[in-house]
Amino acid sequence: MNIFKSITIAGLAASLLLAAPHSKKDENFKQVVQTGKKSSKLLLQTLGKNMKRNMKAGGPMKALDFCSQEAYTLTQKVNKKLPKGVNVKRISMKYRNPANKPEADEAVVLEALKQLKSANVILPKQIVQKVDGNTYKYYKPLVIHKKVCLKCHGDITDVELRRAIEARYPTDKATHYKMGDLRGAIVVTIKK
Numbered sequence: 001m002n003i004f005k006s007i008t009i010a011g012l013a014a015s016l017l018l019a020a021p022h023s024k025k026d027e028n029f030k031q032v033v034q035t036g037k038k039s040s041k042l043l044l045q046t047l048g049k050n051m052k053r054n055m056k057a058g059g060p061m062k063a064l065d066f067c068s069q070e071a072y073t074l075t076q077k078v079n080k081k082l083p084k085g086v087n088v089k090r091i092s093m094k095y096r097n098p099a100n101k102p103e104a105d106e107a108v109v110l111e112a113l114k115q116l117k118s119a120n121v122i123l124p125k126q127i128v129q130k131v132d133g134n135t136y137k138y139y140k141p142l143v144i145h146k147k148v149c150l151k152c153h154g155d156i157t158d159v160e161l162r163r164a165i166e167a168r169y170p171t172d173k174a175t176h177y178k179m180g181d182l183r184g185a186i187v188v189t190i191k192k
């Protein structure tokens with residue numbers, strides 16, 4: 001029975017592959033996903049690499065300096081490298097920097113992701129939102145899966161670090177996260 005089942009499933013998968021997108025609409029969608037993937041990866045890698053370097057060089061206090069002084073400018077630098085009409089940023093419902101507050105349509109997606117997460121759904125790698133005829137938003141959900149994130153976004157035990165964060169971000173909402181929590185998303189806006 002199991003063998004038959006897997007053969008049927010394999011057959012189904014093959015026919016789905018054969019029926020791969022051909023229309024212009026599907027082509028558009030494919031391009032949006034490709035651009036979104038590339039752009040979000042570039043931002044994540046750039047921020048991740050620099051964060052690691054600073055953490056190694058001077059621990060969380062130095063890494064905090066990096067995050068608060070350079071995360072934004074580095075994001076702008078990444079944006080300069082992207083094709084015209086493409087923009088990448090980070091958002092969160094519980095944001096630290098008010099500049100990362102989601103727009104209304106983005107908040108709807110984050111809320112939906114949060115609901116899915118609380119129903120134990122394994123989140124998709126990406127979600128695409130059609131904003132209007134020419135604009136798409138590609139979302140990559142960000143889940144806390146590294147302990148190091150909790151140093152600055154968990155229950156912060158290092159008093160010096162906590163004070164430094166409070167001093168820089170008096171309206172900080174981005175603490176008390178736990179491993180596996182949804183932290184936010186990377187959004188790539190793609191205008192054609």
Ligand code: HEC
Nearest residue numbers: 063064067068071090092095096097100148149152174184
């Ligand atoms: C050394 C402290 C530190 C560590 C470690 C750290 N962050 Fe942050 N994080 C910050 C600061 C500071 C900001 C605000 C940056 C700014 O001003 O743009 C921030 C902002 C963010 C944002 C943007 C939304 C917001 O709240 O403003 C996301 C998403 C994020 N961090 C995720 C993570 C993840 C995931 C990890 C682990 C891989 C992590 N952070 C590790 C300090 C840290």
